[in-house]
Amino acid sequence: MATKRRKGECHKETTVRRLKRMSPMKCAEEFIKLKRDPSFLEKFWVNDVVGWGVKAKEQIRRGDFVAEYVGLLCSSEPEDGDFKFEISSGKKKMWLDASVENGTHGRLINDDHIAPNTTPKLITVDKTRHLCFFALRDICVGEEIRYNYGHGIDFPWRLKMEMIQWTTDLLVLNP
Numbered sequence: 001m002a003t004k005r006r007k008g009e010c011h012k013e014t015t016v017r018r019l020k021r022m023s024p025m026k027c028a029e030e031f032i033k034l035k036r037d038p039s040f041l042e043k044f045w046v047n048d049v050v051g052w053g054v055k056a057k058e059q060i061r062r063g064d065f066v067a068e069y070v071g072l073l074c075s076s077e078p079e080d081g082d083f084k085f086e087i088s089s090g091k092k093k094m095w096l097d098a099s100v101e102n103g104t105h106g107r108l109i110n111d112d113h114i115a116p117n118t119t120p121k122l123i124t125v126d127k128t129r130h131l132c133f134f135a136l137r138d139i140c141v142g143e144e145i146r147y148n149y150g151h152g153i154d155f156p157w158r159l160k161m162e163m164i165q166w167t168t169d170l171l172v173l174n175p
């Protein structure tokens with residue numbers, strides 16, 4: 001049975017068994033230190049085009065910590081474009097390389113540049129920066145977790161989506 005929680009309250013974890021209420025930031029810190037993902041996430045096969053994705057097993061509240069993007073911090077751009085996340089540190093460009101399967105969910109979150117439900121944020125825990133996802137709105141049970149991979153980037157799947165929309169619009173106008 002789903003546990004009723006107040007907005008911003010950390011999920012009650014079966015293994016963590018902490019009943020005290022935590023802010024989303026404190027919650028993120030706890031999971032980073034435990035080196036694990038919240039149990040309300042689930043990996044699933046979206047389809048043969050998108051591949052794996054992540055969905056919510058429990059309702060997630062707006063503002064909540066969702067997952068960490070766990071990867072290797074690199075000063076040169078990783079070759080594998082599928083699992084790199086650029087994080088700038090002043091003028092210096094840095095990347096998180098999550099190309100090696102590490103069993104975490106953050107690396108499997110797919111792109112939605114139109115209506116994403118989470119957003120990435122860099123936070124510092126014990127003097128180390130961590131990239132975490134937080135919910136932009138309430139997320140329902142079964143809903144896929146997605147964030148915007150970045151504006152102004154022509155990812156192939158976005159172009160394909162635009163082509164489909166363009167063709168649909170044309171068919172509506174010229175039935």
Ligand SMILES: C[S@@+](CC[C@H](N)C(=O)[O-])C[C@H]1O[C@@H](n2cnc3c(N)ncnc32)[C@H](O)[C@@H]1O
Binds near residue numbers: 050053157
């Ligand atoms: C960080 S991985 C996400 C997990 C990936 N779906 C998988 O199965 O490993 C990023 C890759 O997922 C795919 N992807 C992400 N968002 C997508 C979308 N909206 N449509 C199609 N493919 C997507 C692309 O192949 C992209 O390079």
